[in-house]
Every structure is written in structure tokens, then in C-alpha cells.
Amino acid sequence: MGKSFTLVQLRYFGAVAKLENMTAAAAELNVTQSTLSSAMAQLERELGAALFTRLSSKGLRLTPAGRRLLLGSQAFLEEADLLYQAVRDESEALAGELVVGIYSPLAPFKAPVILQAFEAAHPNVKVSFHEGDQESLRQALLDGVCEVALMYDLGVGREFERRMLERIPPHVLVSAEHPRAARREEPVSLREFAQEPFILLDLKHTREYYLDMFKQLGIRPETRHVVSGYETVRSYVARGHGYSLLNQRISMKTTYAGGEVVALGIIEELPPIEVSLVRPVGAKPTRKSRAFERICIELYGKASG
Template structure:
């Protein structure tokens, strides 16, 4: 059966899905609310399923079918824009907005550099980062709030595809006055710290990864404090409350508290984390998102994407 929906209806649907409110979307598109309601109703008749749940006094919420349509329509709408430009013999420059999810601990290392390079190549695209933990970013991809996400390969479900950007080994950080730091040793076994208090980065999936490193070595860590903040963990360590395990290597050692930590490489054969670009499996990527992927791979290949440990392995595979 040949589909009968129109591009205009898809554009209206996408605006309502972003706003989750008919009145707000109507104002954004400069059309009447009844025009939007009619377009959505026609789409629902065409597909034979509801696309939104109507929530009294709260607006709208996408149904599972609505999530699928939103994820798959982005590339379709972009292609329609490109066809229109080609017919009018306009420039092929990328335009519009691209929302990229970003795992919060990665953001200070990745987002500013990626933004700088992406804007230089594609100045007419509005690049927006949506920060979150592993779980919230996967939900944002499912909800259509972002098209792709740069995140760790921890707890990523089968509904997503991923492109490996970089492998990052774990390392320890200790206070500047720690005996290991004072000895100027550059690498140790994690077993040498196992009896000391641990400051644990307590984000979902990340927590399990770090605790799994100890389990692999057959030891149980003495967790003294937990924190959701990457820099909070570093500040706890700097003031002598314990040591910690992290992945991103910050060579200068300065913390928000004004004190210093010392990063130490680990000699144990421990698995690295993998920074990957994650997408909803089966969704057609837009040219904007593919351009962002190219920038990520280029920076990782040149070693400019982060202050990772000198032992980090970068790959474009």
C-alpha cells in the first residue's frame, strides 16, 4: 500500500514531538493549533496507530510508534531539504540543528574541542550537546531528543549501533603527598592500593566497570566515599581522603579544590573503556550527524580529542 502522508505533515509532527505541546509547536511553526491537530490526526489515520498520548493539563507524550516515526523521519526530512536546494541550485552547505548526546564525564574533554572543529567546518549547523549518564542518553536516543551520542560502551543495549572512537585504559590517581607519588613511580599494580580507602565514581554502569576491575584481580575495595561528579572524586583524592580509578588522564593534576592529584598508570591487564558514537539501530543518519562522526574520528586519529593517557589506543575502526 502506497503511503499518502506529506512532508508538511512530517515536519509538523516533528515539531510537536520536540515541544511535546501542540500550542508551543503551533507558535514555533506560525500555524494554527487546529492545522497541527489535523496534520497529526491524518498521520495517525495513515499509520493506523496513535503517535501521541494526550496527557490532561500536561501536553503530549510520544507513543512507541511515535518514537519510531521521529527517529526515522529526521534523515528523510533532511533529504527533502537537500533535494529542494539542488533544484534551486543553492549551496550544499549543511544547515539546521544537530543535538548530540554526551556522557557527562566525557564532556569537559570532548565537547569544547569537538564544537570548535565542527563549527569551523560547518558554520551553519547549530551543534547542541545534551549531557547525561549512560542510561539517560540511551533514553534520549529512543525518545528522539538526540540523533547520536558520544558515550562509553557500558550497558549499551541491542537496540543501538555504535562506532568505536577510542579505547581508554583505567589509571589510578593518588594525592600529591602519597608515598607512591613522592617516589615518582610512574606505574603500579592496583593491588598495591587495594587496602587503602577508595573514592568511587558512582555513575550507573561506570560504577560496575570500576568495581569489576577489582573483582578481576580477586580483591574487594574499601569504598570510603562515592560521588556522581568526576571533579568531586578528584578533589576528594587531592585532599587525602583516598585514591580513585579513572579513565581520562589529566596530566596537570590540578583540582577544583586547588590541590593536586597524581595520575599513575596500572600494570595490570585490565580492560579499557571504549568511547563510541551510539545511534538507534536501523535509523537512517542525517548528513549533519555523519559530518559530526567524521570530526570525531579525525580528532581521535590525530590524538586531539582528549587528554587521555599516553597508553590510550585510538582507532577509527
């Protein structure tokens, strides 16, 4: 016999899951807190599972069962809306909100371009980008904070499915005043820089990716500065504090701190980074997130071959 939970209960559940607070969710839904609490208790009884962990600070956290329900209910509720539109003979144009995860160093390059293309194709969908590092995006996907994420392949395990868009090789970044910058068209060996100060982009999984390159070549970098901002790395390099390894190339050579940087190709065959669309395995995607994926593939997918 099927369970008898309602669409209203699922919508209430989605609001509570998003805000992680019963009072805030009741205010957003314009219902009393007692009504919302009763609906959540009934939903948990029908499903036979606790959906939230109640914290002492009156906040809430999704349980594993709650995360599974959130991942599955988003597409279900969207289909219910489309059924309503079909019965009323209304347009099935996509509408509503979509939260997409994006790896912070990718955001300045990709987010504005994708957003412009997506809004042109689907003007009734409000897209919000949830920026973070690789680890926080993994957790955001598992917690249902975002449906899909644009991120590197680093640290992405078998609990996720990936659609690779681009492979981006690493490059050496030096100041425009560096002796090697005058021959910028000629690739360099990473070994040439073994004795120079190295500036490391310090993000989880990313730092290991760069440091492993040195290990592959049997050299040890002279790490002078460890910073967490992509543009900070570029600014340090431009001001002559050392060289760095990066993947994304920026057409603008001038940095925030002034001075210019030059990207140099690398002779050694070092592993590229893969930019991928990532979602949890088993999560049924909404039509909005599928539309977002199609836009990304149209913009960047051809670069994957």
C-alpha cells in the first residue's frame, strides 16, 4: 500500500530543509509554526524515518533519510507543477529557482557567461550560484543545497556522476619581469624553477594536485607563500614574489596589485584538470538542472574531445 504524504508536506519539507529552521520556514511559507511542525511530524510518520536532527540551538540538520528525500522530491515537485500546467493548458516554460554549485576559482570565468546564456534561453528561472571549494561543494550536493555543480574532478568519488566538459592543462605563471617571460612562446621545464620561490594555491585537493606534479618529476618546490585566492596568487607572482602553477588562463595580464603575469606552457606531460558537471548518483534531476547542463555543454562541451 502506497504512502499518503501530500505535495504540501513535501513543499513544507523543502522549505525547512533549505532554511534549517522551523520558525524561519514557517515565516517564508506564511503558515504557523505549529502547522509546519505538525506537517513534518506526519510526514516522518508516513515515511517511517526521521528526516531532521534537532539541535540544541533550535536549528535542524537533515538526516541521511532527509537528504535522500530532498534529492528525490525536487524533481517530483517540478513534475507536479508541469502536470498542473498541462491540465490548465498553460505554457510549460521552465520557471522557478535553481541553485548550482560552482568551484570558486571557476566562478569568475564561467558563471557570468553561463548565466547570460541560461537567462536568454530560460528567462523565468532564477539561477543562484553557490560558490565553494571542492570539499564544500561535495557536501552541498549530498545535502541537497544544490542540484548540480560545476567543479574540478579532484576528490570526486563514486557517490557522484560526472559529465566532463573540459580538460585544462597546467601552466607555469611568472612575472612579466622574469627572465623567462621574454621567450613566452617557448614551453619550459618545471625543473627550471626548482630553486625559485614557489607560490602555492592552497585549496583542498587542488594543492595536492599541484604538489604531486613536482613529485612525479622527482623535485621538491621551494614553497615560499601559501595562499587561498586565485587572484592573490597572480598578484604575488606579478610583484615578483615567485612563480606558480595554475590551470585557468586569464586573458588580462594585469593583476589587482598592478604588474603583469605571463603564462608559460610546460614541456613535461603533466595531468590536466577536468572541469565537470557533477551530481549525486541516484538523484533524479529536475528539468531546470538538465537545461543548465545543456547550456554548459553547448558552451564548453566541444572542448572535451
